[in-house]
Amino acid sequence: MRLALFTDTYEPDVNGVARTLARWVEYLRRKGIPVLVFAPDPADDRERAAMASVERFASFPFFLYPECRLALPRPIYIRRALHAFGPTLIHVATPFNMGLCGVHYARKYQVPLVASYHTHFDRYLPFYNLHWMVKMLWRYMNWFHHDSRSIFVPSRSTLLDLKQRGWDEARLEVWTRGIDTKQYHPGVDRNTFLTQHDISPDKFIVLYTGRLSPEKNVDVALAAFAKFQRDICPDALFVLAGDGPSADLLKQQAERERIPTRFLGFTGMPNLQQWYAAADTFLFPSSTETFGNVVLEAMACGTPIVCADAGGVVDTVEHGWNGLICEAGNINAFSDALKQIHGNADLRGRLAARGIAYSLRQSWDTIFEELLIRFEKASDLDNCSWIRHISE
Structure with missing residues (x-):
């Protein structure tokens, strides 16, 4: 051929x-x-x-x-x-x-x-x-x-x-x-890594990676995180790795509503792997994916997944087994899923372990x-x- x-x-x-x-x-x-x-x-x-x-x-x-x-x-x-x-x-x-x-x-x-x-x-x-x-x-x-x-x-x-x-x-x-599990893996010294980025290791880190654009529904993620942080976990921080046409609007929204965020811009390897592994959960509300590579990357790094019930991500994530799936666009549902993961260490551990096991087979x-x-x-x-x- x-x-x-x-x-x-x-x-x-x-x-x-x-x-x-x-x-x-x-x-x-x-x-x-x-x-x-x-x-x-x-x-x-x-x-x-x-x-x-x-x-x-x-x-x-x-x-x-x-x-x-x-x-x-x-x-x-x-x-x-x-x-x-x-x-x-x-x-x-x-x-x-x-x-x-x-x-x-x-x-x-x-x-x-x-x-x-x-x-x-x-x-x-x-x-x-x-x-x-x-x-x-x-x-x-x-x-x-x-x-x-x-x-x-x-x-x-x-x-x-x-x-x-x-x-x-x-x-x-x-x-x-x-997924290349030599590149994407759970290994990170979380305390040292977060301290190097002027973030307290006591913070509950919610991570989004990907394009910052309308079709990715990042505004839904920001609103869901804001509700979760306000009602459940004042010490939470939303970290967004990526760039795109919505970046300025999202930054303005976060500043206007005083939402604790860290916009990293484009983030390459190996730094990206460390952010995945240091995060407490991965929030991905996009409903337009044909696959969603970032979900598999987060799984390989041992990060519990919260994603939408639409698009190709549902072929990777099984609700309650290796992640939590929410109704697309439903801010309350995503906020509640963050609440579940934050309040249940056993659930967080099970989702992480099963995500890693799944990624190793890919x-x-x-x-x-x-x-x-x-x-x-x-x-x-x-x-x-x-x-x-x-x-x-």
Whole structure:
């Protein structure tokens, strides 16, 4: 197999899709499988040199997700590069400019095509007052994925969502996410770590990590924490690791309502692992996730989970077993869950232990071994029916 990957987000972008794809490419190369990646330029040109093995293109920020970038492809250059490479399978990971190039080449030159579906963009649109685009978006998504032999989704929940929209279940396959437990683990000297950050070790630390944006419902987390801190635990502190378009508004809300918070901004490893491991609970109210990598990261670090009952996180978290699940958007429910964890040390310990045990079973190599078999099957010209239609 010779794989050409088209994506509009790739390392050094900081998001779950970019990191997952980079791990997948690294795994394939370790196995001796040739891979050619087409991706946008990183925002910081200084980071480009370290990614010399990736074909890069000029780009600009995507308005729904500025941390990701939309490429300005050069079709003639791409065609020459692909002819020289000779792919036996094309993988399109995003439905934007780079993905379109991959679809076009696969259709024109009859190369087997697979896709991976990572983001519920339709659920983002209402948060940006773009409800009117939802039907148009789904028409486009149906067209974009029409010729993919397989469409890989991060969770069973996402698969069922797409099935309900009329997508062919026979082509939908779950590509779950793994965790590197050498990077994410419970090890931390909590007292020393918090003291170094001018935080009393007696504080009850509630942590959120991820993008600070409307579709992540971080305002719900802030309001739920405020109620919990006011009514139950005056010594609680809400720590938010991440950045995004809602950061300023959330900071203003916290200051205006005198909510004890610590905004860390973007936080890389190994510092992020230490925040996970030092926290008393992880609060994640997002209802738009297709998987929710940060939930698995928190579990691996022994942090009890409180999350929403929507999206892909429900495939990872079992209520009362390895986390607590709350009605999406219900501030009182999230506050009550924080109260349960704060007031019950035994519950906190059980959730933490079961979360760690679950994460230890989510090996990247095991996941990629199974995925490679599926990709090789898709690349077999004799195994599947041919492309459904050839574009003009």
